[in-house]
Amino acid sequence: MNGSLDQLIEMSRQLGDPALDLVILGEGNTSTRADAATFWVKGSGTQLIQADQGSFVRVKFEPILAALNRHSMNDKDVADLLKSSTVEGTRTPSIETFLHAQCLELPGVHFVGHTHPTVAVGLLSCLKSRELFAGPLFPDQIVLTGASCAYVPYTDPGLPLAKSVQRELRQFTHLHHRVPRVLLMENHGVIALGATAQEVLNITNMLVKSCRVLALTLAGGGPRFLAPDQIDRIDKRPDELARRADMK
Numbered sequence: 001m002n003g004s005l006d007q008l009i010e011m012s013r014q015l016g017d018p019a020l021d022l023v024i025l026g027e028g029n030t031s032t033r034a035d036a037a038t039f040w041v042k043g044s045g046t047q048l049i050q051a052d053q054g055s056f057v058r059v060k061f062e063p064i065l066a067a068l069n070r071h072s073m074n075d076k077d078v079a080d081l082l083k084s085s086t087v088e089g090t091r092t093p094s095i096e097t098f099l100h101a102q103c104l105e106l107p108g109v110h111f112v113g114h115t116h117p118t119v120a121v122g123l124l125s126c127l128k129s130r131e132l133f134a135g136p137l138f139p140d141q142i143v144l145t146g147a148s149c150a151y152v153p154y155t156d157p158g159l160p161l162a163k164s165v166q167r168e169l170r171q172f173t174h175l176h177h178r179v180p181r182v183l184l185m186e187n188h189g190v191i192a193l194g195a196t197a198q199e200v201l202n203i204t205n206m207l208v209k210s211c212r213v214l215a216l217t218l219a220g221g222g223p224r225f226l227a228p229d230q231i232d233r234i235d236k237r238p239d240e241l242a243r244r245a246d247m248k
């Protein structure tokens with residue numbers, strides 16, 4: 001079996017562990033690159049906790065990425081495209097296949113994990129959720145999830161959401177000169193971008209912890225974000241860079 005698919009299956013099962021409260025039932029989806037032209041993505045109607053080889057389909061990048069540049073497509077055209085782009089597997093690719101394709105095209109990103117952690121969805125459904133996530137609160141958060149995260153306003157799932165993600169990714173990389181490790185999706189959930197399956201798990205776990213910390217700050221007057229010089233110091237410290245590399 002394909003090595004990256006093995007790792008994707010294991011990563012998906014771990015993300016689906018009920019004890020972590022990241023997803024229930026069919027929530028969430030995951031992906032990894034299969035080769036230069038194709039990627040594995042979760043099939044529709046499957047559960048992360050029960051992931052196996054039959055849960056995933058292999059899909060061509062080119063027609064999926066090309067759809068992102070079209071003005072709009074109706075639901076039937078999207079369904080037909082997902083079907084005609086599938087080269088292996090019997091299931092229909094997840095409706096978020098468009099989102100996964102562009103994330104896997106980012107430099108250094110080989111695994112993608114999209115989940116709906118209860119604490120994150122709660123905070124992302126607050127009236128001022130963008131402001132709540134405007135900065136980091138503690139050093140390990142910066143090491144794992146980065147000095148800042150991309151924020152995607154609520155959009156209809158599927159192709160419209162993927163287009164919003166495309167816009168926010170462009171803005172983020174233009175502003176920060178790097179790829180984000182996390183995308184926060186308003187009223188929806190989170191996406192972790194990793195070089196390895198383990199990194200997606202680490203980033204997701206730290207993101208959930210930072211959401212719990214953030215929720216606690218609301219009982220004491222709101223978050224006190226670290227100052228820019230403090231953030232910069234952690235982000236560039238040689239020991240922290242080494243720790244970040246060790247955890248991949």
Ligand SMILES: [Zn+2]
Nearest residue numbers: 028114188189
């Ligand atoms: Zn979702």
